[in-house]
Amino acid sequence: xxxxxxxxxxxxxxxxxxxxxxxxxxxxxxxxxxxxxxxxxxxxxxxxxxxxxxxxxxxxxxxxxxxxxxxxxxxxxxxxxxxxxxxxxxxxxxxxxxxxxxxxxxxxxxxxxxxxxxxxxxxxxxxxxxxxxxxxxxxxxxxxxxxxxxxxxx
Numbered sequence: 088x089x090x091x092x093x094x095x096x097x098x099x100x101x102x103x104x105x106x107x108x109x110x111x112x113x114x115x116x117x118x119x120x121x122x123x124x125x126x127x128x129x130x131x132x133x134x135x136x137x138x139x140x141x142x143x144x145x146x147x148x149x150x151x152x153x154x155x156x157x158x159x160x161x162x163x164x165x166x167x168x169x170x171x172x173x174x175x176x177x178x179x180x181x182x183x184x185x186x187x188x189x190x191x192x193x194x195x196x197x198x199x200x201x202x203x204x205x206x207x208x209x210x211x212x213x214x215x216x217x218x219x220x221x222x223x224x225x226x227x228x229x230x231x232x233x234x235x236x237x238x239x240x241x
Contacts (some may be wrong), residue, residue, distance in 0.1 A: 105127065106120065157186065179229075
């Protein structure tokens with residue numbers, strides 16, 4: 088396992104083997120092992136404090152990742168709620184659209200039965216008072232909501 092720094096890498100396995108030699112019963116060998124360990128650490132660009140705090144660095148990184156994970160979970164919950172609201176609105180728009188088409192078909196059938204020639208259903212609805220400003224407002228509101236919904240899912 089290696090610890091990466093800006094200027095190099097610390098071979099932790101090699102450092103562990105060198106540090107094991109510090110326990111030698113020969114003072115010269117133990118001193119040489121300590122100096123070699125110090126040299127390995129300095130060549131890698133680390134300090135003894137950073138090497139000994141290595142686990143602390145990993146714990147801090149893990150805490151930060153857990154915090155970011157919690158934020159992402161909250162965002163996912165919010166996103167699901169928004170999607171559920173838009174899905175419900177989409178179903179309402181679809182139902183309203185189906186109702187309008189049903190009414191138009193019924194009127195066209197009535198018009199065809201009354202007059203043997205086909206007539207523009209929109210102008211006939213206005214003529215008969217079926218299509219007024221009051222009945223158009225919800226229809227146009229649904230169109231605007233549908234456009235906003237389509238733009239928001241991009």
